Structure formats: C-alpha cells, structure tokens
Amino acid sequence: MEDLKPHRNASRSRLVLGLFLLALGALMLAVNLGYPMPIGWWRYFPLPLMALGLLGLVLPTRHLDRSGGIWLFATGLYCLVGVFGMFGLGWGTAWPIFVIAAGLSFLVRDSRRERPTPNASGG
8 A cells, every 4th residue: 555655755856857857958949049158068968868867777766767767868869969960960860769769668668557456346
C-alpha cells in the first residue's frame, strides 16, 4: 500500500525540471532571435541534459525512469547537433533523433505499469 501514496517530492522535482526547461527554452529563443550572449559557455548547455539522460538510463529512479532518460538524452543530443552542426545536420534536419528516441522509449517501457490492476472488490 506504500506504493499507492503520492510522493511529496514528485511535485517538487517536476517544478524544478519545468523551471529548468523554461529557462533553457528562453535562452535558446534569445540566441535564435540574435541576442548575443556575453560568454561562450552557453553553447554547451546540452551536456547537462545528456548527462541527466544517461543517469536516468543507468540508475532509474521514481523521478526519472529509463524512458525519461532516453528523452532527456535525445533532447540534449538534438541541441548539441543543432548548436555545433555535427554530422552535417542542423536544427531543421536532426529531428529524426526524436523518432529514434520514441522507438527506444517503447522498447524500455515497463510493461508492468501498463497492466490493469485486478479489482479489489472481488467482482
């Protein structure tokens, strides 16, 4: 029965992740609109996303499962390719990374979460 109770830290971790993604998106939009950034380290912002994604793949937790790790890693990889133009790809041509991530996400999804639970009322 302990697993059925909502975790108090789950909403806090979602808030932190949401704020992080909001700030990251605002920074990316500012750069794309032509606002110069005072220092060049902003180009490496995808690396923490990729590191968190790998962490979620290797050591999944209740806050970041393997599927979420795949999506974080794919988002970081997409941004890295877009910023540096790796493999001759750019922002508009690297989108198949997300199709690959979707396929991998289906492969690692926990099938136990998908099954309906038996009716406890005995009916």
